[in-house]
Amino acid sequence: xxxxxxxxxxxxxxxxxxxxxxxxxxxxxxxxxxxxxxxxxxxxxxxxxxxxxxxxxxxxxxxxxxxxxxxxxxxxxxxxxxxxxxxxxxxxxxxxxxxxxxxxxxxxxxxxxxxxxxxxxxxxxxxxxxxxxxxxxxxxxxxxxxxxxxxxxxxxxxxxxxxxxxxxxxxxxxxxxxxxxxxxxxxxxxxxxxxxxxxxxxxxxxxxxxxxxxxxxxxxxxxxxxxxxxxxxxxxxxxxxxxxxxxxxxxxxxxxxxxxxxxxxxxxxxxxxxxxxxxxxxxxxxxx
Amino acid sequence: xxxxxxxxxxxxxxxxxxxxxxxxxxxxxxxxxxxxxxxxxxxxxxxxxxxxxxxxxxxxxxxxxxxxxxxxxxxxxxxxxxxxxxxxxxxxxxxxxxxxxxxxxxxxxxxxxxxxxxxxxxxxxxxxxxxxxxxxxxxxxxxxxxxxxxxxxxxxxxxxxxxxxxxxxxxxxxxxxxxxxxxxxxxxxxxxxxxxxxxxxxxxxxxxxxxxxxxxxxxxxxxxxxxxxxxxxxxxxxxxxxxxxxxxxxxxxxxxxxxxxxxxxxxxxxxxxxxxxxxxxxxxxxxxxxxxxxxxxxxxxxxxxxxxxxxxxxxxxxxxxxxxxxxxxxxxxxxxxxxxxxxxxxxxxxxxxxxxxxxxxxxxxxxxxxxxxxxxxxxxxxxxxxxxxxxxxxxxxxxxxxxxxxxxxx
Numbered sequence: 001x002x003x004x005x006x007x008x009x010x011x012x013x014x015x016x017x018x019x020x021x022x023x024x025x026x027x028x029x030x031x032x033x034x035x036x037x038x039x040x041x042x043x044x045x046x047x048x049x050x051x052x053x054x055x056x057x058x059x060x061x062x063x064x065x066x067x068x069x070x071x072x073x074x075x076x077x078x079x080x081x082x083x084x085x086x087x088x089x090x091x092x093x094x095x096x097x098x099x100x101x102x103x104x105x106x107x108x109x110x111x112x113x114x115x116x117x118x119x120x121x122x123x124x125x126x127x128x129x130x131x132x133x134x135x136x137x138x139x140x141x142x143x144x145x146x147x148x149x150x151x152x153x154x155x156x157x158x159x160x161x162x163x164x165x166x167x168x169x170x171x172x173x174x175x176x177x178x179x180x181x182x183x184x185x186x187x188x189x190x191x192x193x194x195x196x197x198x199x200x201x202x203x204x205x206x207x208x209x210x211x212x213x214x215x216x217x218x219x220x221x222x223x224x225x226x227x228x229x230x231x232x233x234x235x236x237x238x239x240x241x242x243x244x245x246x247x248x249x250x251x252x253x254x255x256x257x258x259x260x261x262x263x264x265x266x267x268x269x270x271x272x273x274x275x276x277x278x279x280x281x282x283x284x285x286x287x288x
Numbered sequence: 289x290x291x292x293x294x295x296x297x298x299x300x301x302x303x304x305x306x307x308x309x310x311x312x313x314x315x316x317x318x319x320x321x322x323x324x325x326x327x328x329x330x331x332x333x334x335x336x337x338x339x340x341x342x343x344x345x346x347x348x349x350x351x352x353x354x355x356x357x358x359x360x361x362x363x364x365x366x367x368x369x370x371x372x373x374x375x376x377x378x379x380x381x382x383x384x385x386x387x388x389x390x391x392x393x394x395x396x397x398x399x400x401x402x403x404x405x406x407x408x409x410x411x412x413x414x415x416x417x418x419x420x421x422x423x424x425x426x427x428x429x430x431x432x433x434x435x436x437x438x439x440x441x442x443x444x445x446x447x448x449x450x451x452x453x454x455x456x457x458x459x460x461x462x463x464x465x466x467x468x469x470x471x472x473x474x475x476x477x478x479x480x481x482x483x484x485x486x487x488x489x490x491x492x493x494x495x496x497x498x499x500x501x502x503x504x505x506x507x508x509x510x511x512x513x514x515x516x517x518x519x520x521x522x523x524x525x526x527x528x529x530x531x532x533x534x535x536x537x538x539x540x541x542x543x544x545x546x547x548x549x550x551x552x553x554x555x556x557x558x559x560x561x562x563x564x565x566x567x568x569x570x571x572x573x574x575x576x577x578x579x580x581x582x583x584x585x586x587x588x589x590x591x592x593x594x595x596x597x598x599x600x601x602x603x604x605x606x607x608x609x610x611x612x613x614x615x616x617x618x619x620x621x622x623x624x625x626x627x628x629x630x631x632x633x634x635x636x637x638x639x640x641x642x643x644x645x646x647x648x649x650x651x652x653x654x655x656x657x658x659x660x661x662x663x664x665x666x667x668x669x670x671x672x673x674x675x676x677x678x679x680x681x682x683x684x685x686x687x688x689x690x691x692x693x694x695x696x697x698x
């Protein structure tokens with residue numbers, strides 16, 4: 001294999017890593033700050049994808065579809081937090097797992113009810129449907145580069161919000177000491193509602209933006225959930241930086257693993273996770 | 289998903305209570321029915337009066353939910369065309385969602401066999417469940433009709449007098465592709481398939497005809513199931529530059545595969561072949577599916593009277609477009625009707641019934657077919673090409689092809 005082969009694979013890996021980061025950031029936020037294990041995270045990814053599919057179908061434009069779908073996704077997050085999640089904050093992880101597992105079923109059934117059992121795809125918008133030649137026969141779709149670009153913007157935006165704004169400061173305070181933050185007059189209930197809705201919106205947005213390069217099918221969130229949990233655990237629960245690094249490690253290693261050692265393809269990600277956890281039991285960047 | 293299933297909340301107390309109550313009602317009603325039946329027609333009670341029990345184990349949730357509902361809807365539609373009767377008896381369906389869960393299938397099959405006392409069990413879609421089911425039901429007093437699960441073993445080493453299949457084997461769909469591709473001049477082919485049993489069997493069957501014919505496999509690329517990120521594999525294909533790529537993907541994974549293949553610039557430059565790749569997915573994949581050739585035992589575009597009528601009927605009954613899975617369900621219905629008519633609805637004459645079922649000739653939307661000694665269709669495999677979003681039939685890849693049923697001693 002020539003050098004160009006490895007460079008293209010590196011590009012593939014980084015691009016996959018960006019996508020993983022986008023999907024995972026919301027999960028690590030909710031997990032780390034609210035200490036809530038949200039197994040329904042993949043369902044929110046699915047909801048985002050189906051909302052984008054539905055609205056794009058109506059309005060004929062993916063970007064318009066996404067812009068309209070985001071407030072709907074935030075609303076879903078808000079309602080779920082108010083009606084369900086808010087009751088299990090103090091109940092421990094088992095209750096949260098049971099509740100959010102039930103939510104997976106509710107959302108899967110809702111998806112079947114609303115959109116049926118068909119598999120669907122969304123076309124890449126015409127303006128981004130071009131491609132860049134890489135070798136004499138392979139080209140790279142512009143839309144994938146666009147997705148990477150959006151992920152960078154989101155990552156920068158999250159970093160800015162969490163480290164440079166008052167909201168971010170409160171979130172960090174809430175994460176490190178809930179009672180003390182509350183004692184200082186911060187309304188932790190409202191804060192949690194905001195964080196959860198934000199987490200849902202991030203997962204749903206990932207589903208929307210990835211919809212043209214993924215396909216939509218019942219239960220599509222399950223696969224996303226498992227890989228997201230791997231990334232979160234590697235990166236360190238609650239750390240956005242960790243989620244980013246973890247996503248890149250998984251993205252690049254799975255791409256090279258699959259092509260160089262195809263027989264081990266399905267275990268590479270998990271082997272990587274085990275190795276990192278032996279070295280750093282709390283992940284690479286544990287939130288303090 | 290399977291790992292998460294362990295988390296399901298199952299309280300044995302509730303189950304016990306539920307079971308006892310249900311058992312009681314059931315026992316009571318059966319007793320009543322028996323008394324009633326025996327007092328009217330004492331000699332031919334079960335055969336004449338009681339409804340035929342048809343147990344169904346198919347997926348109605350998850351990725352393959354649509355396959356399950358298409359199979360069941362088409363089978364029910366076929367039986368409805370026969371006046372909702374099998375051999376003159378009414379039909380009583382018990383439908384269970386398989387959830388594509390192999391470990392739980394044992395309990396579910398047992399429920400249909402022992403609790404429901406099913407005369408026929410129809411299912412499954414998933415090959416893993418199919419293998420489990422074949423092991424459990426071999427030579428039991430029940431007729432099994434497999435309307436999808438294509439693992440070779442089910443009518444191979446696990447074959448039995450009472451187990452029938454109306455679908456395909458991985459061998460049957462992939463073996464002809466090797467011959468056709470050689471004929472079309474492809475010498476160096478790369479393989480890409482989901483790395484699970486059916487994908488591996490498909491790849492093996494392809495090589496069985498392709499390599500002895502002078503073909504060469506230049507890359508063997510199993511991809512992890514159900515991952516749908518194929519970019520890195522396409523980079524490998526682009527670097528190797530084979531004459532063509534032969535694949536096994538289906539459903540949502542197939543749509544993604546075809547779209548990414550086109551987006552990577554490989555469409556048209558390195559022709560794509562497969563079996564199920566474009567079945568039920570060609571429209572959603574849009575332009576990315578155009579020109580892809582597949583070998584399969586059906587196409588909606590087949591020109592015969594049965595198929596034309598079937599497509600209209602199915603659309604009317606369900607509002608959905610027919611596909612190969614609906615055909616397999618429809619033919620399962622035909623098999624039951626013809627077999628039961630031949631024995632006058634007497635499910636107790638199990639040997640006669642088995643023989644009757646084996647000798648039927650089915651007028652299927654895929655063309656007429658008969659059953660092999662291993663109770664599997666001897667059928668034509670068509671060569672299809674996606675043109676204008678549909679799978680046009682451009683030839684017959686293999687005429688009246690019989691699965692070798694390796695290891696079948698029945």
